[in-house]
Amino acid sequence: MDRYMKEAIKEAEIGIERRHGGPFGAVVVRDGKIIGRGHNTVVHTHDPTSHGEIVAIREASKAIESFDLSDCELYTTSEPCPMCYSAIHWSRIPVVYYGATKEDAAKIGFDDQLLYDILPRQEKFEKIKLVQIDREECLEVFEKYEEDEERQLY
Amino acid sequence: MDRYMKEAIKEAEIGIERRHGGPFGAVVVRDGKIIGRGHNTVVHTHDPTSHGEIVAIREASKAIESFDLSDCELYTTSEPCPMCYSAIHWSRIPVVYYGATKEDAAKIGFDDQLLYDILPRQEKFEKIKLVQIDREECLEVFEKYEEDEERQLY
Numbered sequence: 001m002d003r004y005m006k007e008a009i010k011e012a013e014i015g016i017e018r019r020h021g022g023p024f025g026a027v028v029v030r031d032g033k034i035i036g037r038g039h040n041t042v043v044h045t046h047d048p049t050s051h052g053e054i055v056a057i058r059e060a061s062k063a064i065e066s067f068d069l070s071d072c073e074l075y076t077t078s079e080p081c082p083m084c085y086s087a088i089h090w091s092r093i094p095v096v097y098y099g100a101t102k103e104d105a106a107k108i109g110f111d112d113q114l115l116y117d118i119l120p121r122q123e124k125f126e127k128i129k130l131v132q133i134d135r136e137e138c139l140e141v142f143e144k145y146e147e148d149e150e151r152q153l154y
Numbered sequence: 155m156d157r158y159m160k161e162a163i164k165e166a167e168i169g170i171e172r173r174h175g176g177p178f179g180a181v182v183v184r185d186g187k188i189i190g191r192g193h194n195t196v197v198h199t200h201d202p203t204s205h206g207e208i209v210a211i212r213e214a215s216k217a218i219e220s221f222d223l224s225d226c227e228l229y230t231t232s233e234p235c236p237m238c239y240s241a242i243h244w245s246r247i248p249v250v251y252y253g254a255t256k257e258d259a260a261k262i263g264f265d266d267q268l269l270y271d272i273l274p275r276q277e278k279f280e281k282i283k284l285v286q287i288d289r290e291e292c293l294e295v296f297e298k299y300e301e302d303e304e305r306q307l308y
Binding site for chain 2: 066
C-alpha cells in the first residue's frame with residue numbers, strides 16, 4: 001500500500017487507541033516528507049473543528065510558516081467532509097488522496113450528507129437558522145480594511 | 155445595533171489594525187454571555203483554517219469543555235464560508251447572525267463561490283485533484299473502531 005496512506009492510517013489508529021474521537025487520520029506531504037500529521041481529536045480536545053485533516057493542515061502550515069500549502073499533498077484515510085474540503089481549498093493543497101468514501105464513513109455513524117445537501121443553497125439551511133442583521137455597520141468594517149494600503153492580500 | 159454584533163465588529167477591527175488577515179470577526183454567545191471570540195488570523199498565524207468563526211468556536215468549546223455548542227449562538231460580521239458553515243454544523247450551533255453577505259465579501263477580494271459550486275458534486279473538483287487509494291486498508295481501521303464498545307459516539 002501507499003507509504004503515506006500507511007502513515008495516515010497509523011494516525012487513525014492512535015486516535016482509536018486513545019479514544020480521541022472518530023477513526024480518521026491524515027498527513028500532509030511536501031517534497032516527499034511528512035510535515036503535518038493528525039487524527040480526529042474532537043472528543044479529546046472538545047474542539048469540533050479538530051478533524052484529522054484540519055489538525056494535519058494546521059501542523060503543516062505552522063511547520064513551514066505559511067498558510068499556502070500549494071506545494072503539498074494530503075493523504076487522508078477517509079474522504080474529507082465539506083469543512084475539511086474547504087480547509088484544503090483555503091490552504092491551496094492541489095492533490096488529495098483518500099481511502100474510505102463518505103458512504104463508508106456514514107455506515108459507522110459519521111454522516112455528512114446533510115452538509116452536501118444544504119451547502120449549495122442557503123435557503124435549505126433548515127437545521128441552522130440564519131438571520132441577517134446590521135449589514136451596514138459590517139460593510140463599514142470592509143471599508144476600513146480597504147483603506148489600509150499595506151494590507152496583505154491572500 | 156445588536157450588542158453582540160458590535161463585539162464581533164470589534165474583533166474584525168482588531169484584525170484590521172494588527173493586519174492579522176481578512177476583516178472578519180465573530181463571537182459565540184451562551185446564556186447572554188460571550189464565551190468565544192475571534193477574528194481572521196490567517197496571515198498572522200499562517201493557519202489557513204483560522205477564520206473568525208473557527209477561532210471563536212474553538213475558544214468557546216475550550217471554555218465549556220465540550221464540542222457540543224447546541225445551546226449557543228454565533229454572531230459573525232460576514233456570512234460564513236462553507237468551511238465555517240460546516241464547523242457550525244459540527245459544533246451544533248443552531249442560530250447564526252451575520253452582517254455582510256458573501257457577495258459583499260467577494261467584492262473586497264474574498265470570494266468563496268467556487269466552494270459553493272464544487273462542494274455538492276465531487277466530480278466538479280477540478281481545482282483539487284481527488285484520488286482514491288487503499289480503501290480496503292482504510293476500512294479495516296473503521297472495523298477496529300467499531301470493535302471498541304467503549305468508544306464515545308458523537
